[in-house]
Amino acid sequence: MDLKSLLLQKKSPIVKKWCDVVLSTYPQQSQKFLRKQKDQFANPVGRTIFEGIESIFDELLHEANADKIALFLDNIIRVRAVQEFSSSQAVGFIFGLKKVIREELEREILKEGVTEELGAFDSRIDALALLCFDIYTQCRQKIFDIRVKEVKTRSERLLQMAGLAYELPEDYEHPGKGGDLKEGQVNNKC
Amino acid sequence: MADIPKSWKVAPPKAWKLTTPEELVKDTDHRRYTLGLEKGWLRTAPDVEIKPGMHCHAALPKRLEDVGMPNPRTWSVMDEDWKLPKNWKEIILEGFKDRLERFRSFKLFMDICVRCGACADKCHYFIGSADPKNMPVLRAELFRSVYRKYFTTAGKVLGPIAGARELNIDVLKEWWYYLYQCTECRRCSVFCPYGIDTAEITLMGRELTNLLGLNIDWIAAPVAFCNRTGNHMGIQPHAYKDMIEFFLDEIETIIGYRIEPTFNRKGAEILFITPSGDVFGDPGTYTAMGYLMLFEALGLDYTWSTYASEGGNFGLFTSNEIMKKLNAKMYAEAKRLGVKWILGGECGHMWRVVNQYMGTMNLDMAEGSKMEEPVSPITGTKFENARSTKMVHITEFTADLIKHGKLKLDPSRNDHLKVTYHDSCNPARAMGLLEEPRYVIKNVCNNFYEMPPNTIREQTFCCGGGSGLNAGEDMELRMRGGMPRANAVKYVHEKYGVNKLACVCAIDRAVLPNTMEYFVPEVDVTGVHELVANALILEGEKERTVDLRGEPLPGMEDSEDV
Ligand code: SF4
Ligand code: SF4
Numbered sequence: 067m068d069l070k071s072l073l074l075q076k077k078s079p080i081v082k083k084w085c086d087v088v089l090s091t092y093p094q095q096s097q098k099f100l101r102k103q104k105d106q107f108a109n110p111v112g113r114t115i116f117e118g119i120e121s122i123f124d125e126l127l128h129e130a131n132a133d134k135i136a137l138f139l140d141n142i143i144r145v146r147a148v149q150e151f152s153s154s155q156a157v158g159f160i161f162g163l164k165k166v167i168r169e170e171l172e173r174e175i176l177k178e179g180v181t182e183e184l185g186a187f188d189s190r191i192d193a194l195a196l197l198c199f200d201i202y203t204q205c206r207q208k209i210f211d212i213r214v215k216e217v218k219t220r221s222e223r224l225l226q227m228a229g230l231a232y233e234l235p236e237d238y239e240h241p242g243k244g245g246d247l248k249e250g251q252v253n254n255k256c
Numbered sequence: 257m258a259d260i261p262k263s264w265k266v267a268p269p270k271a272w273k274l275t276t277p278e279e280l281v282k283d284t285d286h287r288r289y290t291l292g293l294e295k296g297w298l299r300t301a302p303d304v305e306i307k308p309g310m311h312c313h314a315a316l317p318k319r320l321e322d323v324g325m326p327n328p329r330t331w332s333v334m335d336e337d338w339k340l341p342k343n344w345k346e347i348i349l350e351g352f353k354d355r356l357e358r359f360r361s362f363k364l365f366m367d368i369c370v371r372c373g374a375c376a377d378k379c380h381y382f383i384g385s386a387d388p389k390n391m392p393v394l395r396a397e398l399f400r401s402v403y404r405k406y407f408t409t410a411g412k413v414l415g416p417i418a419g420a421r422e423l424n425i426d427v428l429k430e431w432w433y434y435l436y437q438c439t440e441c442r443r444c445s446v447f448c449p450y451g452i453d454t455a456e457i458t459l460m461g462r463e464l465t466n467l468l469g470l471n472i473d474w475i476a477a478p479v480a481f482c483n484r485t486g487n488h489m490g491i492q493p494h495a496y497k498d499m500i501e502f503f504l505d506e507i508e509t510i511i512g513y514r515i516e517p518t519f520n521r522k523g524a525e526i527l528f529i530t531p532s533g534d535v536f537g538d539p540g541t542y543t544a545m546g547y548l549m550l551f552e553a554l555g556l557d558y559t560w561s562t563y564a565s566e567g568g569n570f571g572l573f574t575s576n577e578i579m580k581k582l583n584a585k586m587y588a589e590a591k592r593l594g595v596k597w598i599l600g601g602e603c604g605h606m607w608r609v610v611n612q613y614m615g616t617m618n619l620d621m622a623e624g625s626k627m628e629e630p631v632s633p634i635t636g637t638k639f640e641n642a643r644s645t646k647m648v649h650i651t652e653f654t655a656d657l658i659k660h661g662k663l664k665l666d667p668s669r670n671d672h673l674k675v676t677y678h679d680s681c682n683p684a685r686a687m688g689l690l691e692e693p694r695y696v697i698k699n700v701c702n703n704f705y706e707m708p709p710n711t712i713r714e715q716t717f718c719c720g721g722g723s724g725l726n727a728g729e730d731m732e733l734r735m736r737g738g739m740p741r742a743n744a745v746k747y748v749h750e751k752y753g754v755n756k757l758a759c760v761c762a763i764d765r766a767v768l769p770n771t772m773e774y775f776v777p778e779v780d781v782t783g784v785h786e787l788v789a790n791a792l793i794l795e796g797e798k799e800r801t802v803d804l805r806g807e808p809l810p811g812m813e814d815s816e817d818v
Contacts, residue, residue, distance in 0.1 A: 092386045093387065095388040096387070105710065106747075107740070107744055107747070108377070108383070108710060109377070110384075110740055144775065148732045148736055149385055149386070149732075150307075150387065205774075209731055212731065212770045212774060213731055216770055
């Protein structure tokens with residue numbers, strides 16, 4: 067039996083344990099709620115984890131389409147990026163999958179001689195972690211961008227009124243090559 | 257080869273630790289969450305670690321001096337020493353006692369919780385953060401435990417066995433941290449079988465900590481400004497008027513002629529008051545343009561006031577007395593101008609103050625005025641619900657106009673929009689305003705989709721930035737709190753293609769655009785009267801090519817005017 071079939075066979079306990087890994091990063095008193103409340107609107111964090119982890123696992127086993135995986139990961143990471151976690155804690159749950167697989171398939175891996183395949187699958191998990199890291203960084207960057215933008219929108223009208231906002235005239239020609247602005251870039255407000 | 261000198265072996269800095277992946281997931285710091293939820297009393301352990309991104313900045317001393325609040329000084333939340341008065345504990349306990357006597361609800365809410373847990377998972381901050389201290393029952397327990405210790409016999413005698421705990425500096429800091437992780441939205445109270453309103457406990461808690469000067473600047477600054485110039489931004493009358501003139505310019509380019517509202521006009525029938533956020537912050541400004549166009553279409557006998565230039569009242573988040581003081585200008589101005597009643601714009605907490613407190617709090621200010629039970633001059637409808645306060649919500653007013661066929665509307669102008677409606681906490685839960693905004697939206701837009709039932713109406717999720725928490729520095733907190741709302745918006749976006757989130761609250765309009773940008777960037781935020789004005793056909797207007805934001809209307813993309 068190849069590794070893929072083994073993983074498919076044990077999909078349910080693996081996914082469950084991997085979800086547990088993610089849940090275990092939350093305070094103990096809240097884990098029951100995250101696990102039990104099945105309504106996706108009453109418990110968006112918990113449901114996103116359960117649905118996301120299963121979909122990611124499926125995708126890893128099959129196409130491993132990075133775009134699709136990124137969508138599921140994004141749902142999970144976007145919240146973790148603003149929750150009570152350090153950066154490593156926010157994305158570290160990915161590595162839990164390696165451990166879970168070894169726990170679940172310890173004997174089978176040796177018996178079926180799929181260690182090489184497992185090595186390759188591990189690299190997929192590593193790539194997943196790197197993807198997570200990218201998403202996490204984008205989320206944090208977004209938070210900073212939003213903060214800057216918020217300051218701007220709050221004062222924009224006042225600045226305009228006070229004649230302090232600088233707008234480029236409509237017929238302004240953007241500088242050509244070598245200028246500060248590139249094609250398609252607008253900088254009509256400061 | 258020479259040995260590498262020992263001194264080269266620099267130990268990594270203490271904060272850095274090489275961790276195995278297993279440790280990574282196991283080692284999450286849960287020190288803050290040591291609560292005994294097992295059996296019996298909910299034991300709270302004061303071991304709070306205040307984190308950046310999760311709290312607002314301390315108030316500048318000047319703000320407190322301006323309104324005569326205690327202990328003005330420069331201090332920082334992240335400092336160990338909060339520069340409290342020496343007798344801070346007495347001040348708090350004295351204040352606690354005083355409030356237990358003055359506010360029956362507070363005393364009741366301290367006593368009657370049976371810890372059934374029905375409220376525990378209903379708070380948007382708990383749902384978004386999974387921090388157990390954001391369970392409303394535990395938030396309140398932070399106070400109840402101290403209440404038991406000092407104000408109940410069992411607590412005095414039995415101490416921790418009766419769920420009582422000493423008040424010390426760590427407890428105080430923990431109070432403060434979690435008081436400002438509650439938006440006073442009252443969602444939890446909807447689910448409590450006893451009607452316990454944790455928002456009121458937060459209100460009292462903030463009053464108490466303010467006795468020590470523990471105010472936040474995002475609340476204290478608007479209060480100080482409002483106290484002086486009548487609005488949160490400290491805008492003076494001429495600048496307020498200039499800003500509205502600016503809207504008139506923009507409206508002129510859209511409809512082809514200039515409209516001329518009046519300011520501080522004595523003898524007007526109606527005084528119009530709206531939050532200053534509508535006048536100074538996008539996208540609320542488009543809603544303000546919407547009001548102006550609606551009143552023009554009606555030929556309404558109304559006036560703006562540059563003194564009562566703020567509907568919002570951050571006194572609600574400060575203290576009973578300050579709330580009363582800031583609110584008083586509404587009736588005082590109505591009396592001065594001799595109007596019959598007040599029409600109020602789209603605001604959230606303003607309506608909590610108006611609907612729940614204003615009548616009993618300040619009606620004496622209106623004595624000898626011309627104020628009477630509001631009647632729509634266009635339809636003749638009596639607003640009996642506003643008989644005591646003399647103040648009507650603009651969506652009630654507009655819904656009534658539409659019902660009587662008094663507005664010429666072309667909803668197809670909003671055909672590029674797929675709209676959903678966010679019930680702002682206060683209008684929904686504090687005044688039961690559920691149908692009117694929906695009725696208005698459905699009459700001015702052809703595409704309207706509701707979010708799931710457990711996220712709207714009485715059960716609506718807070719924007720995550722109410723009650724003075726919409727500062728910039730607490731962005732993580734706002735995002736955690738806004739997550740349940742965003743999650744429901746995301747659902748209707750994915751299912752129906754919703755691209756507009758309508759609301760009737762100025763804080764929502766300031767907070768939700770950012771929450772959307774983070775979680776559902778395809779969805780934009782609008783006030784209801786922006787949608788109304790887009791659909792509204794004014795007599796003598798030129799053919800419209802753009803909406804209030806200057807974007808081409810559907811089918812007008814190639815028009816020359818665009
Ligand atoms: S009032 Fe709102 S923010 Fe405060 S505890 Fe209740 S649900 Fe949470
Ligand atoms: S629902 Fe009411 S009685 Fe039950 S725990 Fe919450 S506050 Fe207490």
